Amino acid sequence: MKKAPNEERKEQLTTTAPKQWAAGLPAVTHALEYSLDETSPRRVGVTLLNINQVNGIDCPGCAWADPSPGHRQLNEYCENGAKHINDEATSRRVTAEFFRQHSVSELDQQSDLWLNQQGRLTEPMVKRPESDYYEPISWNNALDLLANELKGLDSPDEAVFYTSGRVSNEGAFLLQLFARAFGTNNLPDCSNMCHESSGYALSETLGTGKGTVSLEDIHHADLIFLVGQNPGTNHPRQLSALEEAKDNGAHIIAVNPLPEAGLLRFKNPQKVRGVIGRGVQIADQFLQIRSGGDLALFQGLNRLLLEAEDARPGMVLDHDFIGASTSGFDEFARHARTISWEDILTATGLTMEEIERVRDRVLASRRVIVCWAMGVTQQRHAVATVREIVNFLLLRGNLGKPGAGACPVRGHSNVQGDRTMGIWERMPDTFLDALQQEFGFEPPRTHGLDAVNAIRAMRDGRIKVFLGAAGNFVRAAPDSEVTEDAMRQCRLTVQISTKLNRSHTVCGQTALILPALGRTERDIQATGEQFITVENSMSEVHTSQGRLEPASRTLLSEVAILCRLARRTLDGKADIPWDQFEADYGTIRDRISSVIAGFHDFNRRVVRPGGIRLPNPVNEGVYPNRVGKALFTCNDWEMSEAPEGHLVLQTLRSHDQWNTIPYTDNDRYRGIHGSRRVVLVNPADIEGLGLAEGQRVDLVSVWDGGVERRAGDFQVVAYPTPAGCAAAYYPETNVLLPLDSVSRGSNQPTAKGIVVRLEPAGVPAG
Ligand SMILES: Nc1nc2c(c(=O)[nH]1)N[C@H]1C(S)=C(S)[C@@H](COP(=O)(O)OP(=O)(O)OC[C@H]3O[C@@H](n4cnc5c(=O)[nH]c(N)nc54)[C@H](O)[C@@H]3O)O[C@H]1N2
Ligand SMILES: Nc1nc2c(c(=O)[nH]1)N[C@H]1C(S)=C(S)[C@@H](COP(=O)(O)OP(=O)(O)OC[C@H]3O[C@@H](n4cnc5c(=O)[nH]c(N)nc54)[C@H](O)[C@@H]3O)O[C@H]1N2
Ligand code: SF4
Ligand SMILES: [Mo]
Numbered sequence: 001m002k003k004a005p006n007e008e009r010k011e012q013l014t015t016t017a018p019k020q021w022a023a024g025l026p027a028v029t030h031a032l033e034y035s036l037d038e039t040s041p042r043r044v045g046v047t048l049l050n051i052n053q054v055n056g057i058d059c060p061g062c063a064w065a066d067p068s069p070g071h072r073q074l075n076e077y078c079e080n081g082a083k084h085i086n087d088e089a090t091s092r093r094v095t096a097e098f099f100r101q102h103s104v105s106e107l108d109q110q111s112d113l114w115l116n117q118q119g120r121l122t123e124p125m126v127k128r129p130e131s132d133y134y135e136p137i138s139w140n141n142a143l144d145l146l147a148n149e150l151k152g153l154d155s156p157d158e159a160v161f162y163t164s165g166r167v168s169n170e171g172a173f174l175l176q177l178f179a180r181a182f183g184t185n186n187l188p189d190c191s192n193m194c195h196e197s198s199g200y201a202l203s204e205t206l207g208t209g210k211g212t213v214s215l216e217d218i219h220h221a222d223l224i225f226l227v228g229q230n231p232g233t234n235h236p237r238q239l240s241a242l243e244e245a246k247d248n249g250a251h252i253i254a255v256n257p258l259p260e261a262g263l264l265r266f267k268n269p270q271k272v273r274g275v276i277g278r279g280v281q282i283a284d285q286f287l288q289i290r291s292g293g294d295l296a297l298f299q300g301l302n303r304l305l306l307e308a309e310d311a312r313p314g315m316v317l318d319h320d321f322i323g324a325s326t327s328g329f330d331e332f333a334r335h336a337r338t339i340s341w342e343d344i345l346t347a348t349g350l351t352m353e354e355i356e357r358v359r360d361r362v363l364a365s366r367r368v369i370v371c372w373a374m375g376v377t378q379q380r381h382a383v384a385t386v387r388e389i390v391n392f393l394l395l396r397g398n399l400g401k402p403g404a405g406a407c408p409v410r411g412h413s414n415v416q417g418d419r420t421m422g423i424w425e426r427m428p429d430t431f432l433d434a435l436q437q438e439f440g441f442e443p444p445r446t447h448g449l450d451a452v453n454a455i456r457a458m459r460d461g462r463i464k465v466f467l468g469a470a471g472n473f474v475r476a477a478p479d480s481e482v483t484e485d486a487m488r489q490c491r492l493t494v495q496i497s498t499k500l501n502r503s504h505t506v507c508g509q510t511a512l513i514l515p516a517l518g519r520t521e522r523d524i525q526a527t528g529e530q531f532i533t534v535e536n537s538m539s540e541v542h543t544s545q546g547r548l549e550p551a552s553r554t555l556l557s558e559v560a561i562l563c564r565l566a567r568r569t570l571d572g573k574a575d576i577p578w579d580q581f582e583a584d585y586g587t588i589r590d591r592i593s594s595v596i597a598g599f600h601d602f603n604r605r606v607v608r609p610g611g612i613r614l615p616n617p618v619n620e621g622v623y624p625n626r627v628g629k630a631l632f633t634c635n636d637w638e639m640s641e642a643p644e645g646h647l648v649l650q651t652l653r654s655h656d657q658w659n660t661i662p663y664t665d666n667d668r669y670r671g672i673h674g675s676r677r678v679v680l681v682n683p684a685d686i687e688g689l690g691l692a693e694g695q696r697v698d699l700v701s702v703w704d705g706g707v708e709r710r711a712g713d714f715q716v717v718a719y720p721t722p723a724g725c726a727a728a729y730y731p732e733t734n735v736l737l738p739l740d741s742v743s744r745g746s747n748q749p750t751a752k753g754i755v756v757r758l759e760p761a762g763v764p765a766g
Contacts (some may be wrong), residue, residue, distance in 0.1 A: 167411020228375020232262015
């Protein structure tokens, strides 16, 4: 039960009532405070003026789409976007001197927050097997070391190449090209822990793993569901889009165990009425669902729609659409009528009247969109839930028409693009064939390892080299202690990073830190200044060009690092012009044009204002799955009730963190200040479990096999979460998430459904 000393409370925990609204003037002030704390007013000015502008810097904050070019504001960013971009643009530096002063074991005692606060990495560093210190190493020697290690493996499958969704399209295309030319499909990514379940279910039912809607569709929907997402914190500009939809008459239904600030009211900081007024009410109906109850909710809703059709034949379902474009309706309808209402009401914690009200809103709407995020995907029944959401959309033909469709809201700013570029351990043969044709080598055909399977393989000693392109694998992954041991078993771990994190302190026998340029920085190569491209959650591909001077002269771009590594490792295997790729990123895009559908004439089209919108086959009435039609599915589930005395714990983000990196110990919208080691519990549960508010407890997770996983010394906070459902922050709680607890089918860790008990704290507070 390790706990870094700095994770102990430095301040006293204080709590205030959760906020009823998101954004407004305080948001602007907080963003500027954080930004100015990190860097100079001039650099803040450069980043903020360029963020999300045409020819500007793509915000690294999330994958939400930008308005079309003519409709952008001068300040086209949110509070959190401003914080994220200036967290990268920070003036603080981690130098060779820093690593001389701090041993690796000393750094490992520091908190995630502290590590990030040290600033930008500035030069390549190596930790040798016998040493506890990182020391400087030249780029040439670092890349030789890595290449030699790779060439010495018994099989290419002894290496793993992890990608986090900050990597550009160009970088991602090269990484997968390199890995496959080297001979492995071991390409796990953050998406395995994020929207894997969405991709899995959508590919099966619709033949495409991506969302089908655009920002325009959101603006013109009649009814929008927000299921399992916290847009006020994690996709703040989604609230502007929802405000516009509401102005156009849309209704919004939020489904969440927590009454999140952004779901209730929104004060748009870009509008005078938002800064000084009461803001707009976002959700017309709030369904406070029990953890994991969404599958039951959509099944109940679908059953009500079928019954409404019985009562008014021909008036409720879209028979033309169902007849022409779908398959499996009869079986689905039969199955839907067998589900017990008692189970549905127990699983959701909702009343019949609440679900009937939702039905009435659906019946009154011609264009419906369902948005969802981690509350849906990080569950055991996640794949089934997304399949049931598809059933719901199909019943009334809410696909492939304006103002309607499926909207998995992506997290990392380029996580969707990385997949498009081939970062996936099981890319289809059509993609591998195209690679083979373009570059003349035979890509490996057996599927590689995803994130969970990579950890298993490392744990079992089958992996010798781990390379992470961005991200913080050690903290993002489940079962922290297992993952940490797994990383330490590797001969060599390599992180291509911008900032210091836990994956540098928990490392293999030899470890390399390869510091990369960030998105905010100018990227100059032999043929001149380069830009990169990214794809947002709505399949729009556009450019991003840095404006700041690099944090250090020694930094290399991700593209340059990968090209130099590939040249050294592959020794001319396959006809791939790595030098040319490094000198001119346009030549990478030319190859992307040849390999990936939808990217024809990429270089010319992507520089147009607003970039390219990739076609989604569903919007053209094409369903490229195994049956060639949209598929209705039957989804069974077991009631997942925690045993007596236990709670279901979801692990989520505070308002002031970026994934594995906390920025402060506060969570302003939830009214929590001064500590992240808190567990939010329903007041009745606090009483029922014989606990008291503010009491210190250990969280102990319960899993087959009886192995006890414990996260020590949390404080109990009374919070309006449904009875039986608790919440605490990630990544401090990843230690509780068993590696084998995954969504069925997608193998995604169930970060929102961990059964725990609360025990009086065993460790005295620091
Ligand atoms: N500021 C900021 N922005 C970010 C990130 C960040 O860390 N910080 N991360 C980015 C990334 S990678 C991602 S994936 C996204 C994540 O964006 P979200 O998915 O919004 O992130 P989470 O904090 O995991 O919150 C999930 C929400 O699901 C709800 N929930 C939990 N369990 C259930 C359930 O069983 N049913 C339902 N209906 N709801 C449930 C929680 O109460 C919470 O409101 O954000 C992206 N944007
Ligand atoms: N318990 C629990 N676990 C979770 C989740 C959860 O909700 N609960 N969420 C999951 C989700 S949705 C995700 S996406 C993953 C996130 O997993 P990751 O993507 O692996 O983690 P991040 O925290 O985004 O990684 C931060 C690091 O990325 C590096 N970085 C940032 N920008 C750049 C860049 O431009 N270039 C390079 N080379 N490096 C850069 C910095 O060094 C920084 O320290 O975590 C997952 N894990
Ligand atoms: S909504 Fe997301 S992409 Fe847009 S400014 Fe905010 S953090 Fe950045
Ligand atoms: Mo994510």
